[in-house]
Amino acid sequence: PVTAKVQLTINGQLHTLELDTRTTLLDALRENLHLTGTKKGCDQGQCGACTVLVDGRRINSCLSLAVMHEGATVTTIEGLGTPDKLHPMQAAFIKHDGFQCGYCTPGQICSAVAALDEIKRGIPSHVSDDLTAQPLLSATELRERMSGNICRCGAYSNIIDAITEVAG
Numbered sequence: 001p002v003t004a005k006v007q008l009t010i011n012g013q014l015h016t017l018e019l020d021t022r023t024t025l026l027d028a029l030r031e032n033l034h035l036t037g038t039k040k041g042c043d044q045g046q047c048g049a050c051t052v053l054v055d056g057r058r059i060n061s062c063l064s065l066a067v068m069h070e071g072a073t074v075t076t077i078e079g080l081g082t083p084d085k086l087h088p089m090q091a092a093f094i095k096h097d098g099f100q101c102g103y104c105t106p107g108q109i110c111s112a113v114a115a116l117d118e119i120k121r122g123i124p125s126h127v128s129d130d131l132t133a134q135p136l137l138s139a140t141e142l143r144e145r146m147s148g149n150i151c152r153c154g155a156y157s158n159i160i161d162a163i164t165e166v167a168g
């Protein structure tokens, strides 16, 4: 296999990895760095369980090769909060029962954090090309923005309640 060196800042820590160039960012996180908070569901871009933030934007890490992200800053669920100091989105998911089995939760939370940031930055979604034309945080708007994250337990309405609370 062809290998390459890649430098990534992950959850605030710089890592230099020597990887098979075919290694996905998801596998680099889980297998090389043992950051197993990020989950592998479908491994083909359909479920969102592997969502992480790369330079603040959400991506499906199963669809992206690690070497494509040389020099990038990656945030996983482990970097959003700690057991002592939860990220507000983590606390809201607990408060609103935004999960049952929890498998999709790291991806849901990373996605939700990025979704609110997208709204704040005025990035339109499919239901709102004009963010000024309707209430920004309608459940429809949030459901659309979270539509890439599948929850087999069906905790969707509680997930939307949690995100709505964080959005204020």
Ligand code: FES
Residues within 6 Å of the ligand: 039, 040, 041, 042, 043, 044, 045, 046, 047, 048, 049, 050, 051, 060, 061, 062, 063
């Ligand atoms: Fe990446 Fe399902 S594991 S989208």
